[in-house]
Amino acid sequence: MVNMIKRYRGFLIVFACIGLLSIFNRDIGIKAISISARSFVEMLFIIPPVFVLLGLLDVWVPRESMVKYMGEGSGLKGVLLSLFIGSAAAGPLYAAFPVSAVFMKKGVSFSNVMIFIGAWSTTKIPMVFFEFESLGAPFALTRLLVDIPGIIIIALLLAKLGSREEIREIYENAEKMGSGS
């Protein structure tokens, strides 16, 4: 019980703050809670498959093949695969973090993990279709053409800027964060 409260203390604090806010501005407080409730239901709908797939990936795909296709020295193949997997995803960006922890556990290179994160955030295929409809083809295409090289450059820069020690620590942490052993 105490453990539970400790784990969820951030949630409880923010929840209490919204309660306080409601005293001063009822409308905003109620609106905030109802929007949160709606996003929570949405999360419960979208997120379970992501975590089931993550579990299946962890159990079935051997580390050697992940290293071969997406690890250090996987070259263009690894870049394209990371772009593709990130683009085929669904769900908010924060759902990509646990998946990337499993990627790191399986030996995917840091730059490819970052490309995957970039693709998940900007080139998700269903979202791009939606963007075409709402904002028009010129907007969506221009953004894609700028974003794809952009996320690759950012990923490579991040991999360069992290020292070997820092990246090793991130990988060690991923073992714990991913899905345990």
Added chain:
Amino acid sequence: MDSYLLYGITIVLLLLSFFKDRKKTRMALKKGWKAFDNILPQFLVVILFVGVMLAVLDPQTISRLIGKGSGWVGVILAAMVGSITLIPGFVAFPTAALILQAGAGYMQIGAFISTLMMVGVVTIPVEIKYFGKKMTLLRNLMAFIFSFFVAYVIGRVVG
């Protein structure tokens, strides 16, 4: 729509896995659950923040901030609003279309959409848990700066 596809693929793979090896499948589900349970408290905090933000920043407020003729100041504001908000795409794009109709420029919308997708101030604590402080801050900072370039190109090409 895309979530149905995702569910379909997940169910097919799960069944395949189940027929091949029940024990492994149980292990996969356990691992998936553990990964979810690990991060659920942070997810809930993010969701509450999103609620407050969307309650304060409705489309009208946003379009007032980045309306017509707001120029580079509008682009900066749009980038800031995009960075701190976390709106699912199916809400964001129609909202952006509305704001465009209300008179915002393409450059501002470009900055808003780009930062909305790439920069997540609210999710920084979650990201730090996985990637550490330095990488998380660097990634968000670079994505923020890059979004101005995206905005500029979109403004040039589309606007």
